[in-house]
Amino acid sequence: MKILLIYIIIMGAGIALGYRSRFSSKSRSRDLFQKACLLIILFLLGHQLGANEEVANSMTSMGLTGLVLCLAAMAGSFLVVLLLRMALEGRKSARSGEEDAR
Amino acid sequence: MMILILLIVLIAGFACGRLGLLGFLAPIESDAVIYVLYAMVFAISIGIGAQYRDGEGERLSAKALLYSIATIAGSLLAAVLMSLLLPVSAKDALICASGMGWYSLSTGLVYTYSPSLSVATFVYCVSREVLSIFIMPLLIKKFRRPEVVAVGGTATIQSSVACAAVTGDNTIVLYGLLVGTVISMLVPVLISFFIGI
Numbered sequence: 001m002k003i004l005l006i007y008i009i010i011m012g013a014g015i016a017l018g019y020r021s022r023f024s025s026k027s028r029s030r031d032l033f034q035k036a037c038l039l040i041i042l043f044l045l046g047h048q049l050g051a052n053e054e055v056a057n058s059m060t061s062m063g064l065t066g067l068v069l070c071l072a073a074m075a076g077s078f079l080v081v082l083l084l085r086m087a088l089e090g091r092k093s094a095r096s097g098e099e100d101a102r
Numbered sequence: 103m104m105i106l107i108l109l110i111v112l113i114a115g116f117a118c119g120r121l122g123l124l125g126f127l128a129p130i131e132s133d134a135v136i137y138v139l140y141a142m143v144f145a146i147s148i149g150i151g152a153q154y155r156d157g158e159g160e161r162l163s164a165k166a167l168l169y170s171i172a173t174i175a176g177s178l179l180a181a182v183l184m185s186l187l188l189p190v191s192a193k194d195a196l197i198c199a200s201g202m203g204w205y206s207l208s209t210g211l212v213y214t215y216s217p218s219l220s221v222a223t224f225v226y227c228v229s230r231e232v233l234s235i236f237i238m239p240l241l242i243k244k245f246r247r248p249e250v251v252a253v254g255g256t257a258t259i260q261s262s263v264a265c266a267a268v269t270g271d272n273t274i275v276l277y278g279l280l281v282g283t284v285i286s287m288l289v290p291v292l293i294s295f296f297i298g299i
Binding site: 006007008010011012013014015016017018019020021023024025026027030031033034035037038039040041042043044045046047048049050051052061062063065066067068069070071072073074075076077078079080081082084085088 | 107108111112113114115116117118119120121122124125127128131132134135138139140141142143144145146147148149150151152153154155156165168169172173174175176177178179180181183184187188189190195198199202218219221222223224225226227228229230232233234235237241245246248249250252253255259260263264266267270275276279283
């Protein structure tokens with residue numbers, strides 16, 4: 001919960017700075033910075049997983065159970081929320097197309 | 103193309119870890135991930151603030167709370183159904199799925215109930231975190247934020263950041279943070295509840 005609180009504080013500070021300053025809402029340098037950060041995070045995450053013997057050894061037994069549950073839970077959450085949104089907003093908006101993604 | 107690059111980088115990191123390369127990263131990488139994420143969230147937040155200033159920001163509705171509950175319900179329902187096919191009871195599947203991607207907390211909580219189930223919970227949560235980083239940027243091209251963010255569970259912050267980096271839609275990070283916060287608050291409650299029944 002402490003990390004979550006820090007995220008909220010950082011987001012609040014960033015939003016306040018962006019709102020008060022003259023920073024552009026679409027900045028190429030900021031996009032590049034975000035992509036670079038994401039690549040660093042993924043490399044470090046992969047390194048952590050690869051170096052963890054417990055994760056490597058458990059992949060075949062209980063790990064497989066966890067993986068199957070993960071895929072099912074992701075699909076379950078996706079479908080339930082999709083159906084709920086369709087019920088709330090109407091079937092026409094089931095697929096938003098690219099206009100909502102941007 | 104960006105997704106492919108992300109996948110290659112993840113695999114390269116995993117390979118380095120398995121081969122014992124770059125071992126000097128081990129003591130610092132947990133902290134490093136968090137600090138880089140902080141920097142990234144800060145940069146994204148500046149963009150969000152600028153969007154609101156320019157009148158491009160979106161208002162968050164109470165529906166987000168409803169979608170958060172639906173996200174949990176979907177995961178738990180799927181876990182119960184999968185328990186019919188997997189070598190775990192419905193109760194164990196519910197405990198495991200209640201982690202919702204928060205491996206640092208849920209693995210420890212489940213360990214007190216069953217060490218072997220805590221391994222499944224760990225893999226479940228890590229997989230949800232990693233897979234959502236790749237799946238969400240693909241889904242956001244065809245679907246809306248509520249169902250896309252639901253895929254991540256509590257790991258919506260990192261995966262929303264990945265979505266923002268790939269699609270340029272920074273507002274999804276704010277939405278992801280809100281949904282992730284609501285779900286995170288319920289994770290310890292859910293795990294304790296299902297262990298107790």
